[in-house]
Amino acid sequence: MTIAERPRQEQAHAALAGRLRRWRDARGWNQQDLADRAGVARSTLSKIENGLLSPTFEVLLKLARGFGVELSDLVQSETPALSGRMVVERASAGREDISYPNNRLWPLAATLKGRPFQSALVEFTQTDLAAFGPWNSHATDDLLMVLSGQLAFHSEGYETAVLTPGDTVHFDGNMPHACLSAGPQPCRCLYVWAEK
Numbered sequence: 001m002t003i004a005e006r007p008r009q010e011q012a013h014a015a016l017a018g019r020l021r022r023w024r025d026a027r028g029w030n031q032q033d034l035a036d037r038a039g040v041a042r043s044t045l046s047k048i049e050n051g052l053l054s055p056t057f058e059v060l061l062k063l064a065r066g067f068g069v070e071l072s073d074l075v076q077s078e079t080p081a082l083s084g085r086m087v088v089e090r091a092s093a094g095r096e097d098i099s100y101p102n103n104r105l106w107p108l109a110a111t112l113k114g115r116p117f118q119s120a121l122v123e124f125t126q127t128d129l130a131a132f133g134p135w136n137s138h139a140t141d142d143l144l145m146v147l148s149g150q151l152a153f154h155s156e157g158y159e160t161a162v163l164t165p166g167d168t169v170h171f172d173g174n175m176p177h178a179c180l181s182a183g184p185q186p187c188r189c190l191y192v193w194a195e196k
Contacts, residue, residue, distance in 0.1 A: 016075065017049045023067055026196070038066025087112045095121075101133065102126035103179070105191075117194040121147075124179045124187045129154060132178045140173035140193040149187030154178040 024034050031049070035042040039062050047053035055063070064074040087109040089095070095106040106121040122144075126132050135156070144151065144163075151163040155177040162182050163169060171177065173193065181187040 013051055013054060016055075017051055019074070020045070020049050020063070027067075034063070034066050038062040040066075085112060117192055119190065119192045122179075122189050122191040124149075124151060124181045124189070126180050127182075129178060129180060132180065135176040135178045136173075137176045138173045139196045141170075141196060142173045143168060143170050143190075143192040144179070145190040145192075147188045147190060149185045150182035151187045151189060152180045152182035154180065 020034070024031070027033075029037075031045050032042050035045045038045075040059055044053065044055075044059065045063075048055050048059070060074060061071055064071040067074065089108060098105045098107070103125055104123045108119040108121065109115075129152075135154070144153070145168045146163045146165050148165055151167075151169075153161045153163060153169050153171075155161075155171065155175055157175070161169060174196075179187075179189075
């Protein structure tokens with residue numbers, strides 16, 4: 001059998017095409033944006049995404065560089081969606097915390113891979129906005145639910161919101177924000193976020 005007669009790996013090509021589209025969409029890029037970043041013709045990218053062209057090794061390298069990832073990240077099978085797995089963590093188990101200048105964080109179910117979101121318990125300890133330092137900003141969609149204490153949620157463009165147990169705030173993590181304890185005790189929240 002000659003090279004030209006070898007059967008195409010349809011499933012692998014379809015997975016790559018879908019990955020290219022999803023990764024572009026997640027970054028807000030159209031085909032021309034990725035083509036410019038990767039240094040390939042838009043028509044070539046279109047043919048790959050539509051299953052009409054098998055990319056060469058060189059084109060795969062360029063696409064990986066265009067996304068800013070390793071070639072292996074581009075071509076390997078993605079982690080399957082969360083299915084049929086669970087983790088139970090007991091409150092008495094003594095979770096390890098990660099300390100920051102303005103808060104402490106306890107990751108939840110850190111061993112559970114392949115989920116579209118992350119979660120943690122967070123305790124906000126800072127009470128003085130002037131001492132907070134630079135406000136936070138990160139490429140996530142976020143949710144905070146107050147479990148105990150009071151949360152003063154400062155954000156760019158909005159009035160400060162004071163939240164009490166049971167209250168939630170959903171926000172774009174890109175928006176500069178600062179979370180402080182609004183009472184004499186630290187404020188503890190459930191924190192859930194998903195990368196954009």
